[in-house]
Amino acid sequence: MANKPTFEMPDFGDLLEGGVVTTPKIKPSAMVHSEPYRASSDHQQALGFPGELIDDWHDVAIARLGELVKSNRGLQVYLDSCTKCGACTDKCHYFLGTGDPNNMPVARQELLRQVYRRHYTIAGKYFPKLVGAKDLTEDVLDEWYTYFHQCSQCRRCSVYCPFGIDTGEVSMAARDIMNTIGVGQKYTNEVVAKVHKIGNNLGLPEPALADTLEGLEEDVIEEIGVPVKFPLDVQGSEVLLITPSADFFAEPHVDGLIGYAKVFHQAGISWTLSSIASEAANFGLFIGSEDQMKKIAVRIREAAIQLGVKRIVFGECGHAWRVAYNYLNTLAGPFDFLDPKYPIPQHIVEVTHELMQQGRILLDASVNDDKRVTFHDSCNVARASGMGGVVSGQFSLPRALIKASCNHFHEMPKGTTGEATFCCGGGGGLLTDELVELRVKGALPRMQALKSVDDNHDITHMVTICAICKSQFTKVLPYYGFQHDQILSLHQLVGDALVFTEHS
Amino acid sequence: MYVALLIFTFGIIRKIVVYARTPQRLNVLTMPAPRTKAGVFIRMLKEVVLFESLFKSSVWTWFFAWLFHAGMVFTLIVHLRYLTNPTWVWVDALIPFNKIASACMAIGILGLLVRRCFVDRVRAISAPSDYLMLVFFLGIPVTGIAMRLLTNTDYSAVTEFAQGIVQLSPKPMSGHIILFLHIAIVCILLVIFPFSKLLHAPGMFFSPSRNQSDNTREINMSKPSKSGTSSTSGTSGINHGE
Numbered sequence: 001m002a003n004k005p006t007f008e009m010p011d012f013g014d015l016l017e018g019g020v021v022t023t024p025k026i027k028p029s030a031m032v033h034s035e036p037y038r039a040s041s042d043h044q045q046a047l048g049f050p051g052e053l054i055d056d057w058h059d060v061a062i063a064r065l066g067e068l069v070k071s072n073r074g075l076q077v078y079l080d081s082c083t084k085c086g087a088c089t090d091k092c093h094y095f096l097g098t099g100d101p102n103n104m105p106v107a108r109q110e111l112l113r114q115v116y117r118r119h120y121t122i123a124g125k126y127f128p129k130l131v132g133a134k135d136l137t138e139d140v141l142d143e144w145y146t147y148f149h150q151c152s153q154c155r156r157c158s159v160y161c162p163f164g165i166d167t168g169e170v171s172m173a174a175r176d177i178m179n180t181i182g183v184g185q186k187y188t189n190e191v192v193a194k195v196h197k198i199g200n201n202l203g204l205p206e207p208a209l210a211d212t213l214e215g216l217e218e219d220v221i222e223e224i225g226v227p228v229k230f231p232l233d234v235q236g237s238e239v240l241l242i243t244p245s246a247d248f249f250a251e252p253h254v255d256g257l258i259g260y261a262k263v264f265h266q267a268g269i270s271w272t273l274s275s276i277a278s279e280a281a282n283f284g285l286f287i288g289s290e291d292q293m294k295k296i297a298v299r300i301r302e303a304a305i306q307l308g309v310k311r312i313v314f315g316e317c318g319h320a321w322r323v324a325y326n327y328l329n330t331l332a333g334p335f336d337f338l339d340p341k342y343p344i345p346q347h348i349v350e351v352t353h354e355l356m357q358q359g360r361i362l363l364d365a366s367v368n369d370d371k372r373v374t375f376h377d378s379c380n381v382a383r384a385s386g387m388g389g390v391v392s393g394q395f396s397l398p399r400a401l402i403k404a405s406c407n408h409f410h411e412m413p414k415g416t417t418g419e420a421t422f423c424c425g426g427g428g429g430l431l432t433d434e435l436v437e438l439r440v441k442g443a444l445p446r447m448q449a450l451k452s453v454d455d456n457h458d459i460t461h462m463v464t465i466c467a468i469c470k471s472q473f474t475k476v477l478p479y480y481g482f483q484h485d486q487i488l489s490l491h492q493l494v495g496d497a498l499v500f501t502e503h504s
Numbered sequence: 505m506y507v508a509l510l511i512f513t514f515g516i517i518r519k520i521v522v523y524a525r526t527p528q529r530l531n532v533l534t535m536p537a538p539r540t541k542a543g544v545f546i547r548m549l550k551e552v553v554l555f556e557s558l559f560k561s562s563v564w565t566w567f568f569a570w571l572f573h574a575g576m577v578f579t580l581i582v583h584l585r586y587l588t589n590p591t592w593v594w595v596d597a598l599i600p601f602n603k604i605a606s607a608c609m610a611i612g613i614l615g616l617l618v619r620r621c622f623v624d625r626v627r628a629i630s631a632p633s634d635y636l637m638l639v640f641f642l643g644i645p646v647t648g649i650a651m652r653l654l655t656n657t658d659y660s661a662v663t664e665f666a667q668g669i670v671q672l673s674p675k676p677m678s679g680h681i682i683l684f685l686h687i688a689i690v691c692i693l694l695v696i697f698p699f700s701k702l703l704h705a706p707g708m709f710f711s712p713s714r715n716q717s718d719n720t721r722e723i724n725m726s727k728p729s730k731s732g733t734s735s736t737s738g739t740s741g742i743n744h745g746e
Contacts, residue, residue, distance in 0.1 A: 026624050073526040074712040080519075081707035084634055085569065086619065086626035087561035101628045110629065122699045123633070131700070132631030155713075158534045160561035162551070162569075163704055164713035169532060290529070326531045330725040343721050383535050386718055391543075392536040419536060 007437045023090040027099035039184035046193035050182035057181040078165040088157040097441035105157035105167040148174040154379035154423035172288025187432035200245035200279035228265045231272040239271035243315025244467035259491025277303035280320035286429035297332040310339040318380035318466030325385035362499040363404045372408040377421035378466035405497035410457040416449035426472030447480040508691035515698025523710040533716040572612025578605035586666035610645040647686035655680040
């Protein structure tokens, strides 16, 4: 993986001491050239959006903004309440990595808020200059496209905002407005269309999926001599596993899938994948479209009914878990046909953790003695969902599994983990090659933290539980002098440490 | 004065009603979050009274912001002396500390103003109104302190004037120009309040990232439910901590 950056790499700066990340001086317009490819008219129309910029785009955009504000209390409160106190200005990884002032969360929000002020507040109507209100011009629209696609909706800013203002919500609203007037992003919209058409983000059809799974069964039995199954569309299974499609073949994701399968096998839980819901990801969230989010979520309910399962379990995927945890019941419920003994839905980490506590699986940490690992909290798991039915379970459960599977675990510096975790730099629909400069620079704070723990403990692997994080880090680690294969699925670690015993 | 009070009161009530009526269909709280309503109440209390999130973000900003707000709340309470007759005992007891509170308010605002002028990131996001508002707020304690130190204002006359306002039979106000200035600035801010970022005061009670509870796997928000997850705690709109 020879990566020769075509852009200036940010340097590591001072090494993190006590979790203090270096804040750059502002560099206006440093990232103004970075924008993702725009969606073609086919991709737009597949989602019911106009194919290209419509003639009366200005009026439609303003009207759509009004609708969103009226139908979303959070958005309205967020647009009204910002005092520009500056608490968020040094919290965004894209700002820390680029210094572009428009990547300060408050400045990003202002791109939308200035237009809201102009059209929906008295002060902005009559004293635009005084209060910083602006008309929606073509230039402003271009800025929207550029900078609302430099937000990964990771919500780190909202933790530090005294009013809880969530820039993610603001950027979702902006993307929704842009889609409504025909300015969509290629990567996200193409992916959503593929989910509707084929069932998963990668466009992997059912026969190919069946083949892949069969191949995995052969690999596993060859390697460890245990007949671990990878069932597809098996009626009457106990568990329906919904996992990101990258788990089916990409490294290091697939080793995670093998880990889930081993756990189910050893615990004697019958499970299946579904060919109609062969994807956990829900990019409807990224484009701020509740309709799309709902359509994608409903597939899961249909698959569960069709297969007659009792439980729904999600694999390692950050935003998918956010959508599942918070919205699955609301958007696609009720799920009264499932076994009420289990939370609906469950995360694979919750399942494995419970099995471990009940003694139904045994982990031998010494198997992983060649590894010294750290853990990257994925933003959507950390700040937008929970686990285990206890406050902060999303931090303690994965760590409990890691510690049970590996004797050498070291935390990254404080202020870069838990609720303060830094985004990998590729979330929110930005995991596309044309944004590689942004992705590399946005990863800087996480790379600083990794470097810090690496210098002290000679870390071999960073473990994570999100498909986007895994893909992003595989790509950007080499830019910072690490190896692309230093990123691990949590369930690879678990699967390797799992002790196989005869079922009694 | 009446106009300002009316605009303020009805402006704020209108906005609170709009916030309360605007649906929050999905859960967008920032985790980790409390799982019970009592937990949410404590979280909100910490935010409103202690500015917990701001503290996490930057201790200096927190220090000045908290000094400003706490000083303001304290002096507001002490101003009850002009509205109560005879002055309530506990208000009377607070009067000696009022000088300190006014000074705290002024120091807090000055700190925020300096930060806005000299931190490049904060300067970059500031509009003229952001500076102006701090200057107005600064004017309140400055004129208040000036009145004490430079003029021999007849405070019993102020009491009479204030009670005239309350009893809807306003009496002509006599006093130094600084007193007029003091009251004028307050009136301006009351008028601006419902149309500006000062809405953060009622707004923070309605912020879904803070006031929801973590129970989304148990409830369906699209259906009216007994647990009522989207209900806001503290919708009274009376902003004690601000």
